[in-house]
Amino acid sequence: MFLLAACGCQEEHPFHDSSNWDMDASIGRLVEIVEDQNALLEQLHAATPIPPSIAMELWALTVDECDTGFECWARLMRAPELVPPFCQSLDAQLSSLESTRSGLIDRYSEHDVFFLQSIAPGFEALNDMGPRLQTHGIKALLERCEAPDGYRRKEWP
Structure with missing residues (x-):
């Protein structure tokens, strides 16, 4: 009975154990998410709305980004020894892509100041996704x- 409860708990909370995290x-x-976002954002320079x-x-990619980001955060909170290699790899693979994405969003924002609002399916979704x-x-x-203390703090920023 205890084994069943323990297995159920891990299935219910998939980020409980970071030891098997890839x-x-x-x-x-x-990386795939940002590359896909950048490709779509490249198409927007003249598209208004x-x-x-x-x-x-x-929007779907933004939701995926937040879900994957939450997984990383939750696992790193439970396994602080993984923070240095994670941060090194994240920086090496995503810094330039994120910089490009920010530039593309800024370029589009010349047309629409509220970029996230312009892709959100509604205000409720926007209010939920903004903080995430x-x-x-x-x-x-x-x-x-x-x-x-970035991965020791629950609240951010």
């Missing part, structure tokens, strides 16, 4: 790596 796969997924199909895809992006998005993960 950090490189999670970072690889984040954002075409619904691109907005929907950008600020705490578990790629930019937040990179910022946490720069702060000495």
Whole structure:
């Protein structure tokens, strides 16, 4: 009975154990997400408003980014010894991609100041996703790596 309860707990909370975490796969997924976002953002430089199909895809990628970022954060909170290799790999693979993404969003923002609002399917989704992006998005993960207590603090920034 105890074994059944323990197994159920781990299935219910998949980030409970960081020992089997494939950090490189999670970072690889984040790289794919930003590459896909950048490709879509490249198409927007003249598109105002954002075409619904691109907005929907950008929104889905943003949700995936936050979900994957949350997984990384949760596992690193439980296994602080993984923070240095994670941060080194994250910085090496994502810093330039994130910088490109920020530039593309800034370029588009000349047309629409509220970029996240322009891709959100509604205000409720926007209100839910904004804080998640600020705490578990790629930019937040990179910022946490720069702060000495970044992965020891639940709240961010």
